Amino acid sequence: MTPPIAVSRETGERLDAFLALFLRWNARINLVAERDPDTLRQRHIADSLQLLPLLPEGSGPAADLGTGGGFPGLILAIADTARPWHLVESDKRKAAFLLAASAELGLSHLTVHNHRIENTTLPPLALLTARALAPLTLLLAHAARLLSPDGVALFPKGRNAEAELTAAQADWTMQVARFGSRTEPGATILRITGIHRAGP
Template sequence: MIDSEEAARAWFETAPGFDGQARERLELLAVRLREENARQNLVAAPTLESVWQRHFADSAQLLTHVPRETRSWLDLGSGAGFPGLVIGILRPNLRVHLVESRNRRIDWLERMRSELGLDRVQVAGSRLELVETFPSHVISARAFAPMPKLLDLSARFSTIDTTWVLPKGRSAAQELQELRGWRHKFHVEQSLTDPSAGLIVGTLIGRKKVKRT
């Protein structure tokens, strides 16, 4: 379990894609996040004291659940940039699409994408409903919407080969148990950064057919 800043930094030393450049980019992101959080509430203020654990490692752990050959990543409701910016830093050759509809956060994501030199990260500054459909190898969403709404809005970006990685906190098992109307191969994985949190991971097959009587 990654239960401290020291543990998070130690975990990153053996994480795939972590090198000197990734370290520098994450250090810069931490500085800019603290500065920007004084202007707009990107993250809960107390979590700035444990940013490597609460935001960086919490985001990077998603990479342990996706295929290494992944080429595209769709992050819904990117907000402060977690997990999307961290994924872009650790996998600079991966095409990462960040979807965010709030103007001030769009500006923040664009500035960070540019300053961090993440040329393959793209910001879609729009409501998800207005984003043009394209197939993505991975779909992530951190605190975006409950499962039924999430799937209703984003299933069109998914194929049978798409991996979904959805941090769901304490509600993961309950949300998955209560999910109706979809055929899927989802399961819950334990979060590495929070003993009470879970990740919903797996593939989506499609909607269940309604039986006509």
């Protein structure tokens, strides 16, 4: 399997601190089903970090929808401190964890929004991410509303990525680049730009 993305020593230390905090909270409020630290590193942290090379250049704002326990948005915010990050999570307990992690890790460039996506006000985004949240058609509707005209959407998808794309193309036009997952055989990361409703 391809090695995980290399990060700086400071980022690595913050990721270690995140994992320790995550394990404490996960024992209390069940952020994810996994409890083994090595599994968490591979299945969630490394899986999130593999999006780093696909981020657009610059410092335009980014948002992660349905962040849950921090994946991928909080992990990316730890590694990418050049831009403001917005994490949208409607579950109050998970949002409380995200706020605690942001404070403990000193992530002053990160804002947690404890709202439903449709009730969240965000600036025009350079980047939008979402992992295991919703079918592509629904994600594209959020992206069309939230992204700036040259914004980028990054959506990790499983083995049904092509079927979701086919279904979405009935309602949407877009430019799609596909990248094989480094952590999940058969999975695909969709990097999507130029998102518009299809039709006249």
